[in-house]
Amino acid sequence: MPKAPSAQAGPSRPNCGRPVKPIHKTVDLLRSNEAQKRKGKGKEKEILGDGLMGLIDDVKRLPGMIQVEKFAETRALEIHAFQTAIKVAAAQGSTRAFQSLPRHLRRRAASHNPRRVPKRLRSKAAAEIDPGDTIAKKHRKIARLRRKGTLRDHISRTEQFALRQKNKTWLPTHVWHAKRYHMTNLWGYRLPLTPTLKSFRPAYRAGRRKVVGFDTSYYGIIELEGAREEIIGVLGRLSGGKFAGSKYEDGSRVANIMLYHYDSFPTSLIGQAEVIWQTPSESEMKRVWLRLHPSIFNETWNALKMATSQLQQSESSSIRTLQIRDLRGDINSIDLIGPKAGKVLRRILRLCKDEKGVKNKFFENLRDLDDPAQLTEGMVAGLKVHDPRLNFPPPRLSSKNEDSREEDILRSDHLLPSSELAQSTLWNGDVREDLSKAAYTKYQLDARRHRLGLPGTKLRPMSTDDRIPIILYQRSIASPRNTSEGFYGFTILLPPGTWAQYFLSSLVYSGVLFGGIIERAVQHREAGVPCFPEDYGQICKAGKQWEVKKGDKEKETFDRKPPGRRPEFGLMGTQDPWWPDWSKVMIPDSQNKDTGEESSVNGSPPAIKPWLLPFPFTSHLTSLLDPSSLLRMLNAFRSQRSMAPLSSEKGHQLFDTALVHVEVNVLGRGSPGDMAMICGLPKGERKEWIEAYEKGDKADSGELNDLHKLGERLPSQDSVIGYATTGNFSLSRGQGYALGTITLKSWVDALRDAGGAERVDGWEKRVLVGVKNRDGRLSRLAELKVVLN
Structure with a gap:
């Protein structure tokens, strides 16, 4: 008789170690899902197990007596299972598979292609896709043609990207930003405007508690x-x-x-x-x-x-x-703003061994740096680091407050600026050119990791790996008046090429939240520092271009709305809703008639060219109360720079056309917006506004309070002394706040009124104005402070 086959006999095919994971096509996923439906599985799987007959058989085997506690626990589990099943059924009817992912992991293509979601959700995603949807198949065909090189007459992917940059330039991190941000064309670049996710409060919290980053390679x-x-x-x-x-x-x-x-x-x-x-x-x-x-x-x-x-x-x-x-394109840069910026850099970077002495000690002390504000303003450090991809993924930032040795940091000489610490080979053009292309691609680094065997093992730098010179310097976004509301961090200067993307990947993985143009401007406003060029409208060419472009876009949006769905600026007393007209502010309507008569005789009217009073002149405004003192101080500065003195005839013209940056702090309710009008209080009303504010917002017998009644008075065009360039609710102050510009002459007049006949105890030397939004009907009481930088 033939012997039975041995149980130890192996398969005829040799064992291949690790099993091969099949890659399922979208069509196969759809077919598999339909087959599971016919079998009663998949989305329509039975919740009750073997069915109703099985439950009847179980009832016959029930005991005559029960244990109450055990019975209650069992029934509680069943009730919990029923509730879970109800929730799952409700979710299946109202949500789709890709919506179960966190918002930052969702992709547009997930609604068409089931392979864009995790493997555990692909069956459900395939069932939710319309059978007539061919978008995923079309994209797979394009990818196959691109891989074979038969798309667009053998044009490579790099050449395709170059063709799309005819009228603008992409940042090195463009592809990463384009998937997550609203993009716009600005200043010859394609820049991230703001994240697609909600970012107003998250970006502020990151800047105050952790780190927020900005790709500033367009500088x-x-x-x-x-x-x-x-x-x-x-x-x-x-x-x-x-x-x-x-x-x-x-x-x-x-x-x-x-x-x-x-x-x-x-x-x-x-x-x-x-x-x-x-x-x-x-x-x-x-x-x-x-x-x-x-x-x-x-x-x-x-x-x-x-x-x-x-x-x-x-x-x-x-x-x-x-x-x-x-040197445009030769040096990339990334800004890191937040108290933990130093700790993040210490996590993602590995210093080269030849960086010894003061550089090594500086790098080690970054671990215990509580806030970059502890460093000297503008301090420069030149370091040479390894490729950040070798240490990927870096450790993430801890949400808990880590212990640090603040006294040791403040006393350490290794965090003080020095010429030795600032030395860097990034100044050498040949070094930058050699590093424009990385020595190893991501594929080659992944192959090196695979040869290590143990997953998660960090790569050790080899002699052939890149040594990247970087320049690190401290950045401060703070006003000298109140440094506690400022933001502090670092700016990293990098070699050209793809190094900005490599550094960004490590920064994002370590917990850095990246922002766009809007988040950067909001950060300056929260710190009370004007942002360039957003807050420099009509003062310089770049600021005027920004203001005109922004106004044109807002006007275009306004014109698309029907009259019933847009504000009536004329009825609200707003004559210039899109961009400020400083000729009306510097030459009141009472003088326009005289100017018109002169222009009819002498030709064109005199051109109004506003100019900004620079720092440090803003810190000596109490001594600039007349044109002669202003001209004397300007000529003293010009003589130090070997410039010819200004003539005495220009004193009055400069005094009348000078502008100053101001902080607008709303007293009480209300929040000023962009292009809000800043109006001086009429003579005799300053004391009335103060008394109404001190009474409070509560009114007796349901009547309007005095502050509300005063705010309903429409300001005249002669009372406008300036405009808010950017404004919103300030998270740092817990009230409405804005940055704006007013004329120097109006500031001097308001300062005199504060200490004159309308002086009120406790309100001396406080410049009070009324602030009215362009689409608002109420004026709010606000206090002005001159920006000192």
Whole structure:
């Protein structure tokens, strides 16, 4: 008789170690789901097990006596199962499979393609898709053609992306942002405007408690190389602020200045700039980086060229070798704002072994840094780190407050600025060019991880791995008046290429929330610091372009609505709802008639060109009460920069057209919005407003309170002294708050009224105004404070 087959006999096919995981097609998932439905499984699976007959058989076997506690526990489990089944059935009828995912993991394609959801939900997602939906099949065909290279006449994916950047430039992190943010074309770039998820409060909380990040690679850098006297000679004729001296020239600190056109200070403002000096070297040539907003890059470039040519033509000038280079695209940057910015950097970065001494001690102390505000403002550190992908994924930020040694940090000499700490090879153009392409792709790094065997093991740096030079400097968004409401963090300068995306991936995984253009502007408003160019409308060319573009978009939205669905600005007393008309503010209606008569005789009326009173002049406003004192102070500054003094005839014109940035703090209810009118209180009404405010908002017998009655009076055009550039409810202050601009003359008049005949005890030297939204009917009492920076 033949022997029975042995139980130990193995299969005829050799064992292949790890089982092969099949990749199911969408069509197969749909067919499988239909088959499961016919069998009574899947979505229509029976909840009661074997059915009704099984329950009847179970009843016959019930005992005559029961234990109450055990019986109650069993019935409780059954009731819980019934409730769960009801919830599941209700959810299946009202929600879809992709909606069960967290919002930050949802994708648009998940509603058409079941493979865009986790594996456990694919069967349910396939059943919910309409059988006639062919979007997923079409996309799979396009992907197959792209992979074979037969799409669009053998155009690669990189070339396709290049064709889509004809009229704008993508950031290195564009693909990541485009999936999660509303994108817009601004300043020649495709930039993230705001996340698709709710971000107003989350972004504020992240900036106050953890970290919020911004990809600022759209900022451009202009490099000046030449002798020290040449650089100072050119920048001195263009800038308003300190940028030279031992404090900055050793490269240990970043200087923030305002740029103007050649010899035109204080008018013809260009915008803000950051000045970074290279650390001293053996060469006599110096290098300086000007980090600029993209809206003023071309204007600054032309101003530098003009200043260089003007100084070269002068006989006493020694400018002969100054070189100006455009470094746009050569240096990327990321801003990290929040108290735990240092801890995040310590988690995602690994310092190279050759970085010793003060750099190693600085990097180690970042772990115990409670807040970047503890560092010197503008402090620079040059570090060399390994590829962050080697250490991916980094440890996440803890939600608990970690213990730190604050006294040790404040006493440590390793967190003080120094020339040795600021040295970096990122200044070398050859180094940046060599690092423009990473040595290893993600596929190659994944293969190295696979060879390690144990999942989760971090890769050890090899000699062939990239060593990335970065420049790290402290960033402060704070007003000198109240530093507790400010935001502090770091700016990271990176080599070109895809390094910004690699760093961003590690930052996001460690718990950093990234924001867009709107979140960045809101952060400045919460800190009481004007944001460029959003808060510089009509003051400079970039600010005016931003204001006009924003006003045109709002007007277009307004015109699309029918008359019954849009505010009637004329009935609300709003004459300029889209952008401010400073000619009406600086020349009241009572003077317009005289101006019109003069223009009819002499030709065109005089042009009104507002200009911004810069810092530090804003901290001495009590001494700028007349045109002569203002002109005297401006000429003193111009003489320090080798500029010709302004004529005495310009004193009155400058005094009448000067603007100052102000903080608008609403007293009581209400919140000012963008383009809210700031109106001076009429003579004799200041005391009346104060008394109404001190009474409170409560009214007797249901009548309107006095504050409400005063607010119903429509302000005249002559009473408008300025406009709010940006405003909303302030989460830092718990009340309505805005940043705006008013005329210097109106500020001086309001300051005199506060200490004059209408003086009230406790309200001396407090400048009070009325604030009215462009679409509102009530004016709110508010207090003004001059922005000091």
